[in-house]
Amino acid sequence: MCGGRVAGLASPRVDGVRAVVPPESAGLDGVVSMGWLWLNGWVRIDIGAFAGMKRICEPELMDDPLQARVYSEADFSIDDAAFTAEVLALRAETASSALEEKILDLGCGPGNISFRLAAALPAVPLLGLDGAAAMVELAERRRQASPERWPRLTFARARLPLPAGGLRDLPAAFAPPYSLLVSNSFLHHLHDPAVLWRAVARWGAPGALVMVRDLRRPESPEALREQVERHAGNAPAVLRRDYAASLAAAFRPEEVEAQLAAAGLEDLRVSPRDDRYLDVSGRLPA
Numbered sequence: 001m002c003g004g005r006v007a008g009l010a011s012p013r014v015d016g017v018r019a020v021v022p023p024e025s026a027g028l029d030g031v032v033s034m035g036w037l038w039l040n041g042w043v044r045i046d047i048g049a050f051a052g053m054k055r056i057c058e059p060e061l062m063d064d065p066l067q068a069r070v071y072s073e074a075d076f077s078i079d080d081a082a083f084t085a086e087v088l089a090l091r092a093e094t095a096s097s098a099l100e101e102k103i104l105d106l107g108c109g110p111g112n113i114s115f116r117l118a119a120a121l122p123a124v125p126l127l128g129l130d131g132a133a134a135m136v137e138l139a140e141r142r143r144q145a146s147p148e149r150w151p152r153l154t155f156a157r158a159r160l161p162l163p164a165g166g167l168r169d170l171p172a173a174f175a176p177p178y179s180l181l182v183s184n185s186f187l188h189h190l191h192d193p194a195v196l197w198r199a200v201a202r203w204g205a206p207g208a209l210v211m212v213r214d215l216r217r218p219e220s221p222e223a224l225r226e227q228v229e230r231h232a233g234n235a236p237a238v239l240r241r242d243y244a245a246s247l248a249a250a251f252r253p254e255e256v257e258a259q260l261a262a263a264g265l266e267d268l269r270v271s272p273r274d275d276r277y278l279d280v281s282g283r284l285p286a
């Protein structure tokens with residue numbers, strides 16, 4: 001599924017990229033130069049060998065407590081507000097009174113999107129799912145700090161894919177099926193992307209609204225380098241390195257279209273968004 005593997009890459013935030021580097025990793029040397037990605041000054045990866053055509057996976061879970069904390073403290077507010085506003089607008093435009101409203105946030109991390117949606121739709125049950133204990137703990141801590149603000153919000157630790165019957169133990173209010181499934185910056189973490197689409201197909205109610213946003217992999221090594229320069233040109237080397245790694249782990253729109261076709265989700269539409277994201281949105285068949 002992946003073109004290769006870069007183990008243990010820390011993941012800092014770079015201009016919209018969901019990535020955080022724990023401080024003790026900040027000393028790592030990572031430089032994108034002349035078609036090569038240099039790690040620690042001695043691991044040399046040919047960007048041309050992986051970024052242009054193949055992908056390289058990042059570690060799936062963000063389960064290092066420090067990494068999770070740094071991520072939760074990073075400021076993603078502009079992107080998160082934009083994503084949430086677009087989800088809410090899509091929901092309003094395509095409202096379906098036939099569906100019992102229930103929301104699932106897949107790969108919710110510390111709940112950045114979950115809390116925003118729950119604030120906008122306090123009466124709608126919302127389940128945030130993440131496989132990293134450290135992330136779910138942070139989300140739960142924030143929820144429990146003012147439970148009265150989040151009467152219908154809950155989080156659960158669950159690493160996808162779940163065995164048959166997974167989520168069955170949840171209180172009925174939060175159990176599948178869901179009328180709205182969202183996921184932000186999650187797809188590129190999955191070593192097997194079919195895991196996300198199977199979850200959508202399995203837990204989405206007929207007619208459910210789906211909105212997934214992720215990075216998209218640049219078309220060529222030159223485009224990758226150019227994008228790293230444009231969005232992280234002034235960032236420390238480690239940030240540029242990890243931005244390159246996240247972009248290399250992401251998918252091309254045509255790959256996502258093939259994933260959707262394989263999962264029987266052709267009703268969802270893939271659209272590039274500005275110069276670095278892709279959106280997958282639409283309704284499941286009613």
Ligand SMILES: C[S@@+](CC[C@H](N)C(=O)[O-])C[C@H]1O[C@@H](n2cnc3c(N)ncnc32)[C@H](O)[C@@H]1O
Binds near residue numbers: 060129130161185
């Ligand atoms: C970059 S974060 C995105 C968090 C959140 N969606 C946001 O918008 O900030 C990706 C999250 O996906 C989670 N994750 C990765 N692979 C997973 C899997 N197989 N099952 C469940 N969660 C997973 C990671 O633990 C991490 O919290």
